[in-house]
Amino acid sequence: MFRLNSLIAIPKINPRFAIAIWKKYPTMKSLLSVYMDLSKSFHEKEFLLKHLMVEGSYGIEDRRLGEVCSKRVYRIPMAQNGSILTNDIEDGTHYFQDTNK
Numbered sequence: 001m002f003r004l005n006s007l008i009a010i011p012k013i014n015p016r017f018a019i020a021i022w023k024k025y026p027t028m029k030s031l032l033s034v035y036m037d038l039s040k041s042f043h044e045k046e047f048l049l050k051h052l053m054v055e056g057s058y059g060i061e062d063r064r065l066g067e068v069c070s071k072r073v074y075r076i077p078m079a080q081n082g083s084i085l086t087n088d089i090e091d092g093t094h095y096f097q098d099t100n101k
Contacts (some may be wrong), residue, residue, distance in 0.1 A: 005026070010076045013069065020052045020065055021073065035078055046074045 006028060007018035035045050036062035049070035053061035 008022050010072060017065055017069055020054045024052055046071050049073055
């Protein structure tokens with residue numbers, strides 16, 4: 001079972017977003033296996049989740065997860081640098097660079 005807390009721990013990922021991801025990828029292994037698929041491009045992996053529908057306040061799926069959220073969910077678990085700035089995810093690949101230099 002996917003631990004929703006793992007997703008909610010990512011900055012700016014609220015419980016509704018986590019549930020939308022969990023519905024498509026019920027285990028962390030299922031999500032990571034797609035992220036680690038060598039046949040998919042970096043771009044495909046970053047935007048993998050952008051079309052997932054998120055439930056609104058009345059239980060109706062009325063909006064998409066979106067590109068920024070999809071990038072955030074991809075980049076946090078796939079980052080190879082422990083000193084990343086989570087607020088800079090939207091700004092591009094410099095996010096993966098070492099901030100201690």
